[in-house]
Amino acid sequence: MTYDDALDTMFIIYGASLVFFMQAGFSLLEVGSVSIRNTKNILFKNLMDVSFSTVCFYLVGYAFLYGGNSSFIGGTAFALQSRAFHGSDRSDDAEALRGVNYAKFVYAFAFAATATTIVSGAVAERFRFKAYAVYGACITGFIYPVVAHWAWSDDGWASAMRSKSNGLLFSSGVVDYAGSAVVHVTGGLAALLACVAVGPRVGRFNGNHLVEMPYQSPVFQTLGTYIMWFCWYGFNCVASTSLSGGKGVLAGRSAVNTTIAAAFGGAVTMLMDSYAKHQKLEPRRMNNGILCGLVSISGSAGLIEPHYAVIVGSVAGIVYPTASKILLHKFKVDDVVDAVPVHLGGGVWGLLAASLFTSSRAYLTKYDSYVDDGETPCGLFMGCANSGAILGSNFVFLLAQVSWVVVTCSIVLYVIKRQIGLRVNLDDEVKGLDQSQHGGRSYTEFQTTVFKFKTASGAEHSMEMRVRAGDAAKFAMALSEVMEGAAGGVADVGPDDSVKGAKISRVFINNQPVESESESDYGSSQHSKGSRGESLRAASVFAQMGIQPVPTSSSAGAGGDVVLNMPPSALKPVREEWRSSPDDSPSRDEAEMKKKKKRDKRSDGRGRNGVPLDPFADAQNAV
Known part of the structure; x- marks a missing residue:
């Protein structure tokens, strides 16, 4: 085993561990945002997310994501049965490569679980447990891996890791460094469709009047945000997947940009709320502004300079409160934790930001299979000869992604509604799901x-x-x-x-x-x-x-x-x-x-x- 392989293996495991621990942050954030009567239910859903995600991703999800033979969907390595994990070559180099592949599996699984967990908070307090289990399994095992295959596998039709000879989309491929679109737009859009399908909580809207619903603890919300911010360094920094070949600079720059974008996202959200009519300064709003900044910077964390991260985070601080107000007041979408404006709104902006500010040099460092022929792509505002390529690739990819997620999630929700039912009955919702489904209240x-x-x-x-x-x-x-x-x-x-x-x-x-x-x-x-x-x-x-x-x-x-x-x-x-x-x-x-x-x-x-x-x-x- 070479030194670089050993270091990369530990580096990826470190990132996977942080992204996995992000589930604890999601759990605290969601517990703090729901009524005390639904504490057990939301914790149970988060535990189920991790368990079901592991099963589904191990059996089929990884194969759909990284399996070869197709530009649309992978078709090999089901249950990790491939040469990448079980080859006959037992040399040190081969074993070192297998170690890296095993670490990448855990890292990819943690991303898939994150995309699914986004949904749980949005539909909390009224979504039937069995329905959520089926919906989450479909997202982790099929819907998300297909999107990730398009963008991140060597064979995906939109991937920047394809060679030019195989047809590189707009001569650049989609640039989504750590998943603003692949993870967060997928999860946010799935959450939006589920919220619309299941409807608002009882008492949320009184005619045209918005009724504030009880939530448990701003302490839990804020602590969950801190944990997620900390874990986001694994999300973004380790997206370089290696510290060799000059990629260490991507990891270091990702850490700086992640910090800046999160801080500006929270600060601008607080500033907007301070000047908004009838809006009080609440910790949960600033928490979500921080998270929107983190989501937005994920698409370009290692590819842009820090002064552009200021722009990314500041715009994210505007995107979140604006999207939240439109969804709640105009469309009456009851999203308990504001997952849709944070992840869907922030994810779309993050993909656009990568199209505007990515530098040619960072592109070559990240996508080292690209041969520099004097037309290396860059962001629209970066002034290179091929400055519009990434924007075109990202736009086409986003259209395809939205179409895929909307169609597949709508079909799944329709089938679940007909066969299982999406919503708990009214008495159970009023009593609280802890009492009706999980053996009693949490604090007894x-x-x-x-x-x-x-x-x-x-x-x-x-x-x-x-x-x-x-x-x-x-x-x-x-x-x-x-x-x-x-x-x-x-x-x-x-x-x-x-x-x-x-x-x-x-x-x-x-x-x-x-x-x-x-x-x-x-x-x-x-x-x-x-x-x-x-x-x-x-x-x-x-x-x-x-x-x-x-x-x-x-x-x-x-x-x-x-x-x-x-x-x-x-x-x-x-x-x-x-x-x-x-x-x-x-x-x-x-x-x-x-x-x-x-x-x-x-x-x-x-x-x-x-x-x-x-x-x-x-x-x-x-x-």
Whole structure:
């Protein structure tokens, strides 16, 4: 084994390890972006991505990508059964080459898994698990390898590694250094089609009004972004595939350009948001600006000078918020993690940037099979004799890629929809996929609830309680104590049955009052037995039903009201138990039934994305 072969083997394994660890970054980013009710589901999908990607890529994906015999799709080396891995030659040189090939397999697999994982975050919280497994397997095992074969194999029809004698597209071939188009446009376009096919989450759009959905943690989102930024050095630097033959300069320049583009992408996104109307400065937006910069620089990381990386990252910082706003507000595409504007938008710009700024010298270093005949191609703005060749090749390749991905993904989604179904049922979506598909919520041992309230005098109080799951008695006791404090003790009842000496407080669930009476009934004989009595009855019902508060913030309403956030899955049993109480009047039930019929008629009976309903409506209407 030569020194160069050993070094290249370790270099590629290093890059493959970083790209593989990018899955951890994706997982954290996606967990932080979804509701706490879907934590297990998104983690399970990311684990499945890696496992299924390995199986599919090993059996067929690698063969479709690097197998020979065709310019359209590979046809050899299924399950790595080829001379490149199992030749009869046992010389040191042959064994050294096999080591490099094995390392390249792992590196290529990590890229394929990345393209598939892009989809998981975009369609989170409503995509059926089996449907996603089939869709991901098709992307990793067939759709992505064909695109990569066109651009990166020696036989691909658009590859820059083909010899001129075999027909080099526009005498340059497609230039996509580390996969802005091959990886990210493929994954982003597959995610877009899946989002359109499955539709938005329940409650995301209320008519023309955009409703902000709960997400778990900006801490996870930001930590995931940092991990992905770190792993991107393996993504871009190791795309040179070697440190010999002068290619070390490509790796070093890739590291510099990756850093610059990511930083400018995040900075420009933050700058745009600071001047945009009705847009607050949020960590997740800057996170996505950074990621869009990383995606965009991937197409040309080792081929352009650092001052051009400033342009690439800055434009990426404009592409992301612009594409995100158009998709969400105009086309109403519900992409949970903004994967489509980051990967599809950033990927298209990255491929265009490679067409504009690639230098002839860097092209020759990267594609060393090209014979310099005085017409070496370069970017459109670089002033060489063949400056438009790369632009032409990249444009044709992008058209072919988009056509391929749209057609194949649409067929796969159609078949899945007919045979399996794309979307989980409405009750499962409202309850959360952890509860309905993965054995319960992620955080079940201890739950923290914070009660904040004001007394009649205006003094603010709060109480924090950590309870074990199922410890409903303590929860009921704590609620009764809070209500007693909020009401200023037991209220005196006058001869006319009106409340004296205390400010009536109410329990709120998801910002809706629990009491059966309207506010106009306050002081009437039925309600005046004391708001605390009503509250204690609510606490008793909660205790009997074994309901626990979700670990999200609870805050006081105006005038001493205690606001309590509860999971939507708890609403139906509470409603039924409450209505079964002898204190409720039949007239209210009849009125509620009339209101429900009107709501059902207005929402076409589906209860999806309609006007937010009160918490005692059917569970299928809880949003």
